[in-house]
Amino acid sequence: MYTIQNRIGFIGVHKINVFIVSLYLCLSSACSYLPNDEINPSNEVVITETRDYIFMRPFDQKETNTGILFYPGGLVDPHVYNQWLSELVLSDPTYTVIVLKMPANLAVLNSNAATMAINDFPYITNWVIAGHSLGGAMACSYVAAFPNSIKGLVLLAAYPAQSVDLTSWQGAVLSIAASEDGLASAEDIEDSKLRLPTSVLINTPNMMPTNLQGKTVFYTINGGNHAYFGHYGPQNNDGEALITREEQQYQVLELMRQFFTNNDWD
């Protein structure tokens, strides 16, 4: 009897099926969010792109002391953050922002990507690492692996993995959540306090404390959601925002500016 098994030899039908299913899973699960069409970074910022990262600096920058490494969210194109990150760069002429590109747009596949950028800019003395969602979780892992390389950590709708303990880290942490976030829940953020340095809750950016070493400042954006931390979406399973994208990103910028100023990173 001539069967399909005969035709395809010793590979075996079941192995081919597994292969095809695996391929399909790869295809369907690795679909990344592109930026929305309205993205329009500032003309006063120089944006340079390499195969490994997107590099932003003010047009008239003469020196840079502070580098902000940004890990994008999972399955999100790294350009979705260009709009508000370019405005962050303009906050201080010494700021440099580096958005790291990840394999398949998944930071978990290259959680140590920051090392290469740090090596490329040896003159930068203050390194702050920031991340959105999965990118934030991987930023925490990076800090846990290289605690002396990083002075600050900014988490946007993100928290460290269960296996990562930063409680004794002496850097400064800013954790920004959004009340309508359907992916990083308030419970997840609350649980993360056990794995981050000492907690400080604030209600407005003006309440940002000084002397932030070894502390985590928590702030929740009322009415914000997960996708409004970038220029993409709507994202599957996310909540409905009660404020505009611009309002949410303005609050993120104000918080980060205050956090940087109070840490003397300028």
Next chain:
Amino acid sequence: MRPLIYKYLGIVLLLGLFLPNLQAQQQQGLAVGLKLFPSMVYNGNLNYGYGGSGVYVNYRKKVAPKIAIVVGLETSVVGWGSQSLLEIGINNSLWQKDRLGVSVEWLLLQGLAWYQPKPLHVWGSEVGAKAYWKMTKRSDLVLSAGLRYTTNPNYRSYGAISSYIDVPVKVGLVFHKKEQQEIK
């Protein structure tokens, strides 16, 4: 929401390749393997780096004593994200002695980079030299290296880098029926 057709396009492409392959397997070889993309150039700028990796599956049908047509599918992770490409091309066997052989292969690539809300069209071409070693009567180990150009023209609306020239290195296996040993 992305249209339903995009969600199922991948499996439709795969089934479209797989089912005819079962019909014609007697006269051809099935190849599977890994691709690595050391990269030399992006957007015309010379810059060495790692361009990504992928897997491929294809089948080849002999159409002349040393010529085979190749049709297959590649799914890979590259600079702009995840993509799936249809491969169509020609394999020309150059030399064979005992268990060893050499061939050249040229492929046209057409496919999609997987994004929401809509995928983007990717196209390119790949040429490579292949060396093969017969492990058994019905299977070969194949190593290959070459040059490859891919571009994602519509990605220019979002990012600065929309084309790469890579040096694809492939390692894979080819499985044959008894009467079709010489096509690699």
